[in-house]
Structures are given as C-alpha cells and as structure tokens.
Amino acid sequence: MTSSAGGGPDEPGRPSVxxxxxxxxxxxxSWSQSRLVREILAVGSQHGKTTANAHSLMIMLSGWENDRAVPDQYNRRLLVLALRKKPSELGLELDPDHHWYPDGDV
Known part of the structure; x- marks a missing residue:
C-alpha cells in the first residue's frame, strides 16, 4: 500500500513508511515491537491521551511496518513521540490542523 505519506513505487529509492x-x-x-508498543502506551499516558490496547497496537504496528496500512494522524503523533523522531524521519506528514495542544505542539 502506498500513500502520500512517503515511500513506495511512486518514490523510487525512498524507503517506505x-x-x-x-x-x-x-x-x-534496538527495540522489539513489544517494546515500542509499551513506549506508545507510556507516551499516551504521559500526555493524557487515550491509546488502543497493547494487543491492538501490536496488530496496527505490524500493519504499518509491513506497509499494509499507514498510521492516522493521532497514531503518527504517538509514534513520533515514542521513537523520539521528527515526522519526516519516519516518512510521515503531520496535518497542521490536527493538534493535541492549543499552542500547536505535536
């Protein structure tokens, strides 16, 4: 599955999301998928945000990593914070109109 979020046949040479x-x-x-899921849950908790449960996150993460799906805006923010990366480093675009906080931070 390709998308405008990055990667795929429409962008030769660029790794997929x-x-x-x-x-x-x-x-x-050097994290397992389970570790990243725990980090996503922790980030959500730290920021007072609801997340999917660990089992659902594991299924979603597998889909994202195998290019069967692309994370939505909410989960993109969780991934960016959990992995401590810029959205562009993950091949993701964040919708500037979708904010968690009034000041416009991630």
Whole structure:
C-alpha cells in the first residue's frame, strides 16, 4: 500500500513508511515491537491521551511496518513521540490542523 505519506513505487529509492518505522525501532533504538508498543502506551499516558490496547497496537504496528496500512494522524503523533523522531524521519506528514495542544505542539 502506498500513500502520500512517503515511500513506495511512486518514490523510487525512498524507503517506505514501514521500512522507516522498522529502522527507527530496530536499528536506531534496538527495540522489539513489544517494546515500542509499551513506549506508545507510556507516551499516551504521559500526555493524557487515550491509546488502543497493547494487543491492538501490536496488530496496527505490524500493519504499518509491513506497509499494509499507514498510521492516522493521532497514531503518527504517538509514534513520533515514542521513537523520539521528527515526522519526516519516519516518512510521515503531520496535518497542521490536527493538534493535541492549543499552542500547536505535536
């Protein structure tokens, strides 16, 4: 599955969102998928945000990493914060009209 969020056949040579997520998780952090799920849950809790449960997050993460789906705006923010990356480093675009906080922060 390709999207304007990055990667895929329409952008030759650029890694897909899934590949960038896997690299950020495995190469940059040396985390398992379970560890990233725990980090997402922690980030959500720290910011007072609701997240899917651990089992659902694991299924979603697998889909994202294998390019079967692209994270929505809400989960993109969770991923960015959990992985401590800029959205562009993960091949993601954040909708400027979708804010968690009134001051416009992630």
């Amino acid at each position: 899934g590949a960038l997520l896997r690299m950020a998780r495995r190469r940059d952090r």
